[in-house]
Each structure stands twice: as C-alpha cells, then as structure tokens.
Amino acid sequence: MIYDCDVIQDLLPIYVDDAISESSRKLVDEHINECEECRELLEMIKVEHKKEAGVKRQYETHVKNYAKRMQRRKRIIIASLVALFCVGIIGASVITYFAVSDPFDYLAIDLGTYEEAEEFIEQGKIPAIMPKTAEHISFIYQLKHNKKNGKFHVTAKDARKMKEELEPATVDHLRASGEALDGIYNQVKSTLEDSPEGVTYYQDTDFVYAFITDGTVYYFGK
Ligand SMILES: [Zn+2]
Numbered sequence: 001m002i003y004d005c006d007v008i009q010d011l012l013p014i015y016v017d018d019a020i021s022e023s024s025r026k027l028v029d030e031h032i033n034e035c036e037e038c039r040e041l042l043e044m045i046k047v048e049h050k051k052e053a054g055v056k057r058q059y060e061t062h063v064k065n066y067a068k069r070m071q072r073r074k075r076i077i078i079a080s081l082v083a084l085f086c087v088g089i090i091g092a093s094v095i096t097y098f099a100v101s102d103p104f105d106y107l108a109i110d111l112g113t114y115e116e117a118e119e120f121i122e123q124g125k126i127p128a129i130m131p132k133t134a135e136h137i138s139f140i141y142q143l144k145h146n147k148k149n150g151k152f153h154v155t156a157k158d159a160r161k162m163k164e165e166l167e168p169a170t171v172d173h174l175r176a177s178g179e180a181l182d183g184i185y186n187q188v189k190s191t192l193e194d195s196p197e198g199v200t201y202y203q204d205t206d207f208v209y210a211f212i213t214d215g216t217v218y219y220f221g222k
Helices: 005-016 022-034 036-100 114-122 156-165 171-176 183-192
Strands: 106-111 135-142 147-153 200-203 207-211 216-221
Touching: 005 022, 005 036, 022 036, 106 114, 114 135, 147 183, 156 200, 156 207, 171 183, 171 200, 171 207, 183 216
Parallel strands: none
Antiparallel strands: 106 135, 135 147, 147 216, 200 207, 207 216
C-alpha cells in the first residue's frame, strides 16, 4: 500500500464530490482496490452523499414552489390593490357627483317653532307671511338656484288672515310654479295639481300657496 489510509480517507469527500484532481483520483482508485476499510468508508460516504443530494433537490423544489406561490400572491395583491383603487375612484366620483350635482344640492330642515324659523324667514327661504303660531314647519331649499318650497300648519283663524293678505290664485299658478325639490314634495305637488276637493290656491310675488282643509299650507317657489 503506497499511501497511508488517513491520507486517502481525507481525499474521499472530494472524490465523491468529483472535485478531485485526475492524479489524486488515480491514487484513491489504486488504494481502494487493495484496502477494504477505505472501500467500505467510500461506499458509506457515497450513500450519505446521495441522501444529501436528495434533500438538496427537495429543498430547491420547495424554494422554487414557494417563490412561485409568492409571485402568484404578489400578482393577486397587486390586482386587488388596482381593483380597490378603481373602486375608490368610482366611489369618490359618485359621491362627488351627488355632492355637487344639481338636484341634490339642497338643504332640508324640519323646525319645531316659529323662533327657529325666523332666521330662514329673514333669508327669504320661508314666506314672511307665515303666522307666529305656525307649527310643523319644514322647508327645503336649493342653494344654487334659490329654489324653495315647504309646508307649515296653521289654525283656521290664521289661515283666514293669510288668505286676506294674499292674492287669490288657481291651480294653474301652482302648475306654472317651479318643480318641487324632492320626491315627497313632488308627489304632494302633483296631487295638488289635480285640484283635490277643499284645496284653495293663493300667491304672492315669490310663492304659490295651497291651503289644505286640515290647516296645512304648502308653498312652492315661483
Ligand atoms: Zn486504506
């Protein structure tokens, strides 16, 4: 035996790894042919090496799959963000549209007492002819076009007084007045335009009034 077993055994790992020089390989081959101990050790190292390679392959496959999954996840996240962004833009546009567009740009207020109404009477949003005893006052006012309509409730005595101060009108005056500002008032207006029994119509320069028999007075801006 030309070489010591220790020297050969030191070389075995790089021999299995195929990282050994041609001349060293020759030496190992020669030695192994004659030394059973080193041959057995070589076989063991080869088996271990194979196992390690298997684990390494598994690991690499795992890493590859993980990378693929992450890639897919990334695409989904980006797509979701894009979708969310679009929805946000559309949502904001819709909200902006409703906030700035005409028919929605109005103020609707329910008032309990005449005192609360005074400020709006001064602003011309509620007719000044409304008596101080009026109740259930509510009005709707469109900021942009200065359109207004509303209603309040008066006693029979106050209704008579109001009528004396107003100019008599007909249902045609109501029909000629501006469109009401929301669905409910529009419904009321179209009902009143059919001149139901007991309803009387009056007007002044700004409003057409419809007096209902139960004491409710509806007014619509001209
Ligand atoms: Zn040996």
